[in-house]
Amino acid sequence: MDYFIQQLINGLTLGSIYGLVAIGYTMVYGIIGMINFAHGDIFMLGGFAALIVFLILTSLFAGIPVAILLLVMLLVGMLVTGLWNWTIERVAYRPLRGSFRLAPLITAIGMSIALSNFIQVTQGPRNKPIPQLVSDTYHIGEITISLKQLLIVAITAVLLFVFWYIVNKTPLGRAQRATEQDRKMAALLGVDVDRTISVTFIMGAALAAVAGGMYLMYYGVASFNDGFIPGVKAFTAAVLGGIGSLPGAVLGGLLIGLIESLWSAYFSIEYKDVATFAILAIVLIFKPTGILGRPEVEKV
Amino acid sequence: MxxxxxxxxxxxxxxxxxxxxxxxxxxxxxxxxxxxxxxxxxxxxxxxxxxxxxxxxxxxxxxxxxxxxxxxxxxxxxxxxxxxxxxGVLEISDKKSFFHRHFLKFALVFLLVYPFLSLLIVGKQGSLKYVDNFGIQILIYVMLAWGLNIVVGLAGLLDLGYVAFYAVGAYSYALLSSYFGLSFWVLLPLSGIFAALWGIMLGFPVLRLRGDYLAIVTLAFGEIIRLVLINWTVVTKGTFGIAGIAKASVFGIWSFDVGAPNNFAKVFGLASSSVYYKIFLFYVILALCLLTAYVTIRLRRMPIGRAWEALREDEIACRSLGINTVATKLTAFATGAMFGGFAGSFFAARQGFVSPESFVFLESAVILAIVVLGGMGSLTGIAIAAVVMVGGTEVLREMSFLKLVFGPDFTPELYRMLLFGLAMIIVMLFKPRGFVGSREPTAFLKERRAVSGSFTKEGHG
Structure with missing residues (x-):
């Protein structure tokens, strides 16, 4: 039982990270109906921003409090990747809006290849290890919880609350929801659709950047091709939860995290990704709209 | 002004x-x-x-x-x-230049003489590079892209895991030839059949899905197959891959194994060189490509091909006209997979070594990019896209003179994929319909007229 709870905690930690990335996928899909393939690499950029800020701060200000260090790492990551995603949307996706369906998907795949190779070229192909930021652990009976895990879950919860507030209670969120429901109608009613889409990309990137920073903190290593597998898993999470649905993305992320850690614990660690993908396929076959997704209405 | x-x-x-x-x-x-x-x-x-x-x-x-x-x-x-x-002049004109009209003939003749041309110009050792790295490499991608074109370009099904069928073909050849000693010419059709069967197996449950869901499930299947290849070490030797795969022979008459009595070079009294094998492989893949193109062109004129294109344009209309969409999608999926399997077994024979490293998602993305950049559905456009994108990245390997400009530490290979990604974006931005964005309808009244890409609309298959 203790072992099970331990795995549950590990799964929730991992799931929080996937959930944050999944929100970016689901928001972009909801608002412009496109799989943003480069989102996984935005997550990777966020991790690298955190890594570089960490190196600069620790070498310039020795003995800086960990809380401030972490806060600056995540904030800078959010700002920088937000800027990146804003630019990417402007340069690579916006000109192709209204073009045929595959065009933005191809630029997104191209962007994903370009981003990971950009980091490979500028920062080198080797894994970048950093020392442990927070190493405290707590023991409850046989169960070990590390402060890292608590931090990840707590930061995720806070961000989700802020995010929920923005989407549901502010004029910006209202504009986003309107654009998602019907872009043309929203434009007719005075919503600045272009701006709303830009903001959506920035918000998605900011959440992914935090996830990237926490992923770096959790595993202590960053690599240029970190974007692909977590990106695919986060997308899986978004689809599992019902693409376009924000609570669904979080739920899907947590489920994927749980499946992954429980499968590794009880079956085989080598096939954990196979399990994730297989569950994705099974869910889509039997419930294509995902867990919380709305059924798609076919209009003739 | x-x-x-x-x-x-x-x-x-x-x-x-x-x-x-x-x-x-x-x-x-x-x-x-x-x-x-x-x-x-x-x-x-x-x-x-x-x-x-x-x-x-x-x-x-x-x-x-x-x-x-x-x-x-x-x-x-x-x-x-x-x-x-x-x-007021439309972009499409009926008049074509002499070169434009006979482009395909020129291209075919060029391809037929290409290995000898390179042999003549740069000699045996030098032509290895041109025949293998440029010729065979590009033709493999042309074939894969033409195979995927049946799925994406004709039937309008977005497949992000095409490389899985390529892997099935390659491993079929690698495993069956090393465990049972079967020859290339037996295994080539077998690999295609296996890949097609996998296509049907994977396709059957997922083809009820629409558009992007299909894309993500195919991606998942592609990854599953790769992960199984990595982890099923007893059979596939995992990440080490399978080495020493038998070479193809000229229909069993002449072999390219160095010690064999019927060695090609020995029989004809030529100096021993690996270039003969490469030239032979070049013609094999060229023939396979032509087969793919021929089948695609013929199928487009048959009811099934028309059903594919109808499905791409409008799935609902298709269903209301009584076309069995599941069977139609499945045949497209299986046919595409079969050509992927052929290309895979050829790849295994050419490399003599297969490992899961060759079948990553990036390959699927590259093949899909070639199909879309070529202007989905146009065989010529796809071939041009393959030459530009694959040939372009191969050329980068040769750009050692750039070291003089950027210093001795500069390695152009590093920038290969970066430039590939950027090229994908730039080409899409300027030519969202691909290099050849016009469609020639297969069914027409009186006269055939080209339809500009901008007049057609994609269905959500």
């Missing part, structure tokens, strides 16, 4: 403003990733140093590029479009 700046006095100021803005954005974007370099010192600890010069170059390129685009290139393009619209 000669100078855009004259007619639009605010134009220059706007260009400067936009340029400065782009520079500022670029500064903050690249500050961390380009301005700072992280590396491991002798103690293996991660440290950093600044690279301000490089950052300055990036910022300057962004600022000047944006300035030129807004100030000069954009007005120029707008003006050209306006003039074209005013003159």
């Amino acid at each position: 000669a100078n855009p700046i004259e007619t639009n006095p605010g134009g220059m100021a706007k260009a400067v403003r936009e340029g400065v803005f782009a520079g500022i954005i670029a500064f903050f974007m690249f500050l961390l990733y380009v301005g700072i370099e992280t590396y491991q010192d002798i103690n293996n600890a991660l440290v950093w140093r600044t690279r301000w010069e490089l950052l300055a170059v990036f910022v300057a390129v962004a600022a000047i590029g944006r300035f030129l685009t807004v100030g000069f290139i954009k007005p120029h393009i707008d003006r050209r479009k306006l003039n074209k619209a005013k003159s």
